[in-house]
Amino acid sequence: MNRRTAISQTPSERVSVSLGQRSYEILIEPDALRARELREACAGRGCLLVTDQTVGALYAERILAGLDLPSSHCLSLPPGEQHKHLGSFETIVTRMAELGLRRDGCLIALGGGVVGDLAGFAAAAYMRGVDFVQCPTTLLAMVDSSVGGKTGLNLPSGKNLVGAFWQPQLVLADIEVLSTLSDREYRAGLAEVIKYAAIGDAGFFDWLEQQVEQINARDTQTIAQMVAISCRHKAAIVARDEREAGERALLNFGHTFGHALEAGTDYRTLLHGEAVAIGMLQAARLSSAMGMAPQQDAERLSQLLRAVKLPVDPPRLPLQRLHHHLALDKKAVAGGLKFILWRGIGQAEIVRGVDQRALDAVLQSQQ
Numbered sequence: 001m002n003r004r005t006a007i008s009q010t011p012s013e014r015v016s017v018s019l020g021q022r023s024y025e026i027l028i029e030p031d032a033l034r035a036r037e038l039r040e041a042c043a044g045r046g047c048l049l050v051t052d053q054t055v056g057a058l059y060a061e062r063i064l065a066g067l068d069l070p071s072s073h074c075l076s077l078p079p080g081e082q083h084k085h086l087g088s089f090e091t092i093v094t095r096m097a098e099l100g101l102r103r104d105g106c107l108i109a110l111g112g113g114v115v116g117d118l119a120g121f122a123a124a125a126y127m128r129g130v131d132f133v134q135c136p137t138t139l140l141a142m143v144d145s146s147v148g149g150k151t152g153l154n155l156p157s158g159k160n161l162v163g164a165f166w167q168p169q170l171v172l173a174d175i176e177v178l179s180t181l182s183d184r185e186y187r188a189g190l191a192e193v194i195k196y197a198a199i200g201d202a203g204f205f206d207w208l209e210q211q212v213e214q215i216n217a218r219d220t221q222t223i224a225q226m227v228a229i230s231c232r233h234k235a236a237i238v239a240r241d242e243r244e245a246g247e248r249a250l251l252n253f254g255h256t257f258g259h260a261l262e263a264g265t266d267y268r269t270l271l272h273g274e275a276v277a278i279g280m281l282q283a284a285r286l287s288s289a290m291g292m293a294p295q296q297d298a299e300r301l302s303q304l305l306r307a308v309k310l311p312v313d314p315p316r317l318p319l320q321r322l323h324h325h326l327a328l329d330k331k332a333v334a335g336g337l338k339f340i341l342w343r344g345i346g347q348a349e350i351v352r353g354v355d356q357r358a359l360d361a362v363l364q365s366q367q
């Protein structure tokens with residue numbers, strides 16, 4: 001599925017996710033939080049804005065003022081992955097009920113992937129499903145979690161164990177809000193951007209290599225283009241395989257390794273995108289070791305990740321521990337682990353059963 005992307009020049013982009021009656025638009029532009037489309041989506045019905053305290057303090061007022069909503073229609077949760085739990089879900093649906101939201105009500109999720117996943121799941125469950133609008137405020141949420149309809153929360157026994165597929169009605173990616181995002185979170189989002197190039201678009205990969213300076217300088221136009229191309233890739237895959245029966249699994253390139261690294265370090269050391277960066281390189285190196293892909297493609301990936309200042313060295317962890325977490329990955333299938341490897345830049349594929357010695361060598365090697 002190696003496609004070559006035409007790179008446009010406009011800072012305002014639109015992407016359609018085609019899912020029949022559940023199709024929706026992604027608007028990528030400065031000031032998207034004040035878009036007419038949001039007012040239209042919310043007109044004449046009860047709405048609740050869900051955010052976290054950090055993002056809410058910065059941007060909630062823009063949405064509340066634009067929709068003429070009182071502050072009681074804004075719920076600010078404490079920020080962070082540790083709050084993506086059942087208690088926060090209960091807080092959201094309780095507020096919806098207190099506000100008298102009916103089946104025609106609408107939730108607006110303003111924040112990163114944590115808020116989007118939680119509010120999306122609340123929208124899926126409240127009165128068996130109400131509309132919701134995603135307003136992603138991290139780069140990761142813009143290019144990944146806000147698109148495609150996966151929602152959920154964590155249980156003490158594992159990440160994302162409870163969830164539902166529930167597509168938003170609209171996605172508004174206001175790229176101006178990224179100006180307040182920390183450098184580390186911004187770079188973590190870049191890992192998911194590079195992933196789309198790595199799995200299916202060699203032309204996009206070339207372009208990212210050429211744009212390193214603008215990417216590192218957070219040039220607005222470059223970001224808008226990166227977000228739009230990434231969303232187009234995700235939208236196309238989701239339209240063909242909404243429930244991950246096949247092709248959507250390619251989006252997990254680097255994630256099986258990445259999850260093992262995140263879990264192996266108790267989710268304390270690496271951001272998700274950082275773990276994905278290291279994991280993508282491990283997947284590329286395993287592909288080379290198994291004779292599937294040229295070694296120089298793994299080297300190009302390594303150079304691009306380093307150029308945008310993402311980590312490439314895995315934390316040192318016992319091999320046994322890594323194997324334990326690899327086996328627990330929920331994308332593992334009966335009869336062996338399912339890995340997403342590649343034949344080279346832009347050509348990912350699903351591989352069942354990998355060379356054990358090559359796997360161990362990759363897991364133990366520092367770059």
Ligand SMILES: NC(=O)c1ccc[n+]([C@@H]2O[C@H](COP(=O)([O-])OP(=O)(O)OC[C@H]3O[C@@H](n4cnc5c(N)ncnc54)[C@H](O)[C@@H]3O)[C@@H](O)[C@H]2O)c1
Pocket residue numbers: 052054055058079080081084111112113114115117137138140141144145146147148149150151152160177178179180181182185272
């Ligand atoms: N549903 C999916 O398809 C999908 C895909 C990938 C990841 N996820 C989930 O996404 C979550 C991670 O999302 P994330 O990386 O966006 O983290 P996050 O939601 O925790 O946000 C990261 C931090 O940045 C802050 N922040 C967000 N936007 C900001 C802004 N514009 N300015 C200043 N600060 C801002 C937040 O308050 C938070 O502290 C994980 O729970 C993961 O499981 C879901």
